Amino acid sequence: MLFAPDTVESLDFVVALANTSPSSSRSGADELATVDQLAELLTRFTYTGRIDHDAAELEDVRRTRTLLRSVWIQERDDAVEVVNRMLREAKALPFLTRHDGLDWHMHATSPDAPLAERIRAEVALALTDVIRMNEMSRLRICEADDCDGLVLDLSRNGSKRFCTVRCGNRMNMIAFRERRAGG
Numbered sequence: 001m002l003f004a005p006d007t008v009e010s011l012d013f014v015v016a017l018a019n020t021s022p023s024s025s026r027s028g029a030d031e032l033a034t035v036d037q038l039a040e041l042l043t044r045f046t047y048t049g050r051i052d053h054d055a056a057e058l059e060d061v062r063r064t065r066t067l068l069r070s071v072w073i074q075e076r077d078d079a080v081e082v083v084n085r086m087l088r089e090a091k092a093l094p095f096l097t098r099h100d101g102l103d104w105h106m107h108a109t110s111p112d113a114p115l116a117e118r119i120r121a122e123v124a125l126a127l128t129d130v131i132r133m134n135e136m137s138r139l140r141i142c143e144a145d146d147c148d149g150l151v152l153d154l155s156r157n158g159s160k161r162f163c164t165v166r167c168g169n170r171m172n173m174i175a176f177r178e179r180r181a182g183g
Contacts, residue, residue, distance in 0.1 A: 002138070002154055003129055006105035010126035011139075013045045013119070015150045017061075018069040019163060024142070024149035026166075032062055048100060049111030049118060060116035068123055072150055076136045083124045083131065090121035144171050 003011070018024065020031035020041065031037055035058050042051065051057070071082045086092075092108035108121040130136060142149040142163035149163030162168035 002135065003126075003133070004105075005103075006122075007126040007129045008152075008154065009045065010123050011130070011152050014068045014072065014123055014126075015152050015163070016041060016044065017065050017119075018072065018150045021065060021069070024147060024163070026164075032058070032065065034058070046100060046102065047115065047118065049115075050113065051115050057115055060114060061119065064116045064119055067120070069150065071127065072139045073141060074136075076131055076134065079127060079136060080131060083127045086120045086124040090117050090124070092121045092124065094125060142167050144168075145174075 002008075017032070020037070022028060022030045025031045032041065035053055035055065038058050038061055039051075039053060067082070067086075071079050074082065087108065090109050090113070094106050094108045096104050097107050098104050106122070106125050107118075108125055109118050111118075113121075130139065138153045138158065140151040140153060140160075142151055143161040144163070144167035147163060147167050149167070151160055151163050153160035162171065
């Protein structure tokens with residue numbers, strides 16, 4: 001195993017959140033345009049504590065989406081500055097907790113903190129693991145020509161190239177057709 005389970009869950013959340021943007025969503029539309037779409041995203045991930053279900057929260061999460069997408073593709077040393085800033089701004093005080101059937105894992109803010117702040121703090125904790133283990137290369141952008149979806153590569157050999165099987169299949173078909181036309 002490369003990372004602790006809560007680190008993987010936070011990184012998986014970043015991928016899901018970032019891949020709601022128009023440039024990387026399956027539909028080509030912004031899949032985080034409404035409060036209901038945010039609520040649906042949160043049903044797939046465990047975020048306990050305060051959730052306001054309002055437009056202000058949605059906008060804060062959308063700004064967080066942009067921030068997390070940008071830090072995902074940074075070089076290790078550049079990411080450190082952003083991660084440290086996210087932790088400082090959240091006044092993060094990491095602590096272990098167990099709740100809702102989950103085993104011990106880290107939180108860094110109060111359950112009463114705004115959702116986007118908790119997201120930034122928990123992702124910052126996950127990124128500290130990635131940075132400390134010198135594994136920023138596991139955080140990538142999809143290699144499909146027309147996709148900029150985020151990729152979390154947890155494969156043993158670090159060879160995952162596409163955000164979804166769909167992108168991989170599409171690129172393989174293009175390569176096949178090019179080989180066939182050339183041969």
